[in-house]
Amino acid sequence: MKRVLQLTDTIEKRNGRMSVVMNVYRKINKENIQFDFLVTDYGHENYYDEITKLGGHVYFLSSRDLSLSKIKDKFLKVIHLRKYDFVHYHALSKWGECISYAKQHGIKVIVHSHATELSDNFVKSIRNRIFSLNILTCADERVAVSPEAGKKLFLWQNFEYIPNMIEYSKFTYNQNEGTLIRQKYGLKNNEKVIGIVGRISKQKNQIFALKVLTRLLQEKINVKLMIVGDYDRKEADYYRNVKKYINDNGLVNDVIFTGLINNLGKYYSAFDILWLPSLYEGMPTVGIEAQANGLPILASDMITKSMKIINNVVFLNTKNKESLWAEKTKDILSENRDLNAIKKINQSLFNTNVVVNKWEKLYEQ
Structure with missing residues (x-):
């Protein structure tokens, strides 16, 4: 051995x-x-x-x-x-x-x-x-x-x-599970859910996401942002800045913090889009999991393009591009999941x- x-x-x-x-x-x-x-x-x-x-x-x-x-x-x-x-x-x-x-x-x-x-x-x-x-x-x-x-x-x-x-079967889209998650957090049927998954940190760029959310809400788009993950003591200052931005911009009722969770596949099924605005990534596992779910993704162009396995992944720059992200998000929210995602993944690297x-x-x- x-x-x-x-x-x-x-x-x-x-x-x-x-x-x-x-x-x-x-x-x-x-x-x-x-x-x-x-x-x-x-x-x-x-x-x-x-x-x-x-x-x-x-x-x-x-x-x-x-x-x-x-x-x-x-x-x-x-x-x-x-x-x-x-x-x-x-x-x-x-x-x-x-x-x-x-x-x-x-x-x-x-x-x-x-x-x-x-x-x-x-x-x-x-x-x-x-x-x-x-x-x-x-x-x-x-x-x-x-x-x-x-x-x-x-x-x-x-x-x-x-x-x-990843173990792709854990992330297969399940409408019933997604509905239960939405009910757990009091989300209405007509509300679109934007998900961010990962450590709350400068690298993951949640403050940029909040700026995009602000623009969407100003345009009367009916959305909520769900942040899945927590922070460690090294990122405590950044977390405080995230909370401060939320309070200063009246987003308290528009942002949901879940903390660490174990049943992530159910949460992907509750999202309508996943944002990955990271400043850098090698190969974000979150992006692969979400693709297995068939979920549309809007990702930073600082993330490796080799993450893209199916067609519903879009890469955009994040530097002062809040309006561009808001416009592209509106386009993507009108799209459907790819229900053949896992079949396509199994045919890939x-x-x-x-x-x-x-x-x-x-x-x-």
Whole structure:
């Protein structure tokens, strides 16, 4: 059996990287390949119980001890507990130090790029580029969730493009489930629902979405904005700015916050359109899930175009383009879902078996 130590930074369910890894972990042949995880201590809902049921181990280091020396000590202890064939690194963070030590101990290194930017902060981008320099010399295999994400991290080096995969059946459109969600939040039949799914953060650009919502309401368009997700302490200031914008612009009755939810497929079935106004993304899993639901999507043009599997995805610039987004949203709200979406996905690179096979081949080297 090949044993792989996954460096995902966290095992929280709200983390996009972890959802990608877990979707694959559930499907791979665990008689041949097994995952363990070395991460920072976690809060919120997480995958710990599921990982252990699948046969994996989770090792964590307290965020209070997240110095480079403590990371090195913890990593070396873990790789001496078990023989690892691969270290699979997913996050641009201090954990990247581990791949140098993996090479020193004869462990093969896979580096996985998940984003088209190194950070939404200039100083952090420089820091993360420094953290990633050893990738250029230590990676045995380079993988990216999109062509753009690969070029950003690996520069001139070759990489393999493996798109993200989801369990598509969980997101099949169900009108009855969508109706129940709408009733839960007191939404009227004649109200259109715009959905945003993801962490409340500068990267996800919810304040831009609120500005577009303001324009739609000024034009007497009968819409509500549903924001699915929460924020962590690093994004507390941004969350306060979101709430302030809502209060200052009289949107309290027009915006619904759901917090973290587990039955996301039902929410897609309640939406009439999904907005993805992110400043950058590698391959947003949310966009794939919504397409499996057949839901029309209006996305930032900073998101990889390779996300588009079916025809009801439109990309637009977000910089001072609130009026353009409002006009395009009105057009899209008159369109219908694509009820053949999953059939089209199964005929694409996003086919579950194709993606799982590509992951398994990574560990055959």
